Amino acid sequence: MRLYTPQPKDKKGIKFIDCPVYGDCLMVAARSNWQAWSCDRCPNLELKIVRGRIRYIAPYYQLLAEVYPEFRRKYEPIMNFFLNVE
Secondary structure, X not given: XXXXXXXXXXXXXXXXXXXXXXXXXXXXXXXXXXXXXXXXXXXXXHOHHHHHHHXXXXXXXXXXXXXXXXXXXXXXXXXXXXXXXX
């Protein structure tokens, strides 16, 4: 499976740290001197490999969300998006 190139957006938003190209996107944002960046609408998030990874780690995210309310606020939107998309 081929991943798309990094495509971060220069805006504040959700970041998916478990994406296989997260590190590349982070480098793009750092080299561009962005104050914030987002994974919103990245085509990599539509790939089966990324969705599979999210479904695999979802129980861990849910446990952390129960223990740490601030974690829930940060990651719940992205988890809901992926767990409800087929």
